[in-house]
Amino acid sequence: MGILFFFALATGKWFFITIFVLLGCYFYFVPNVNSRQFLASFLIILLFPAFLRQFLDSGWFLTISLAYSAIFFVLLGLKNLIFINRRPIYCFLNGILVFTIFSLFFWSDKTGAFFFAKYVLVFFVSLFLFKEFLNVSSESHSAQKNNLFAWSVSFLVLQIVWALSFLPINFLNAGALTLLIVLIFQDFILGRISGSMDRKLILRNITIFIALTLAIFGASSWSL
Numbered sequence: 001m002g003i004l005f006f007f008a009l010a011t012g013k014w015f016f017i018t019i020f021v022l023l024g025c026y027f028y029f030v031p032n033v034n035s036r037q038f039l040a041s042f043l044i045i046l047l048f049p050a051f052l053r054q055f056l057d058s059g060w061f062l063t064i065s066l067a068y069s070a071i072f073f074v075l076l077g078l079k080n081l082i083f084i085n086r087r088p089i090y091c092f093l094n095g096i097l098v099f100t101i102f103s104l105f106f107w108s109d110k111t112g113a114f115f116f117a118k119y120v121l122v123f124f125v126s127l128f129l130f131k132e133f134l135n136v137s138s139e140s141h142s143a144q145k146n147n148l149f150a151w152s153v154s155f156l157v158l159q160i161v162w163a164l165s166f167l168p169i170n171f172l173n174a175g176a177l178t179l180l181i182v183l184i185f186q187d188f189i190l191g192r193i194s195g196s197m198d199r200k201l202i203l204r205n206i207t208i209f210i211a212l213t214l215a216i217f218g219a220s221s222w223s224l
Contacts (some may be wrong), residue, residue, distance in 0.1 A: 005161050021046065025078060034079045037136060038090075039127040042073055044097055071096060087137065094133050101125055106165065122161065126182075127154040133186060138193045142185030145193075153185045170219040177216050184209055 028042050029035055048068065074093055076082075083089050105122045131150035138146065160181055166172050184205045191197040 007170055014033070017049075027072075028079065031080065033081065036130065038075060038079050040132040041093065041097060042079075044075060044101070044125060044129070045072055045075060048100070059167070075108070082189045091133075093178060094129060095183065098126070099175050101129075102161065102178040103171050104159070106171035106174040106178075111204075119158070119162070123154060123158045126157055127151065130154055130182075134189065134193075137186075137190055149189050149193075151181075153189065157182060169217070173216050173220045177213065180209065180212050180216070 024042075024046050024120065045068075071093065074089065078086055078090055105118060108118060127150055130153055131146060134146040134149060135143070157178070161178060164177060167174065171175075187201070187205055188197070191201050192211065
């Protein structure tokens, strides 16, 4: 997949793109086990090359290609039940995808005519990822409540992303801050679902949020 990713991205030719998509679908759907459970992550990973062409001339291209291959095969390991303790591995994968998506959003041009379309696209991507996260992490909870939580949190994250897009910090720090907020929302929601929401959990998350936010802001150059 890494080699096909390289050729599809480097050449932009439909032949390599078609082979890349078909082979990715084959690896994911054969065998057809848990295909629906991780479908959102798969589609996002499959569409990543469309947003990474700007890295062709950068020195990070080979690293990105290798990282892409690793992420794809981690997803296959989760889907095909290769990993014994899947939940922490899935949470890690979900965090990587969230960070990448929002970093790409903050990296993109926020003054162009397509900014609103990118904004709406990020909302739906985060919605599907959060819904998938809840379905994987709280399998015993009703799908209706998971959908309600997913829509509510995605809308809140959308408002936060809008505000962060005006801050003069680089896209990686903005992506890291968004990931931190998403992780805290996820922890609160899982605490609410499991009935473990208490003062200790709230204070812990507030402390982590303040400490890491200060660290992220301290590491930012605040360049206009």
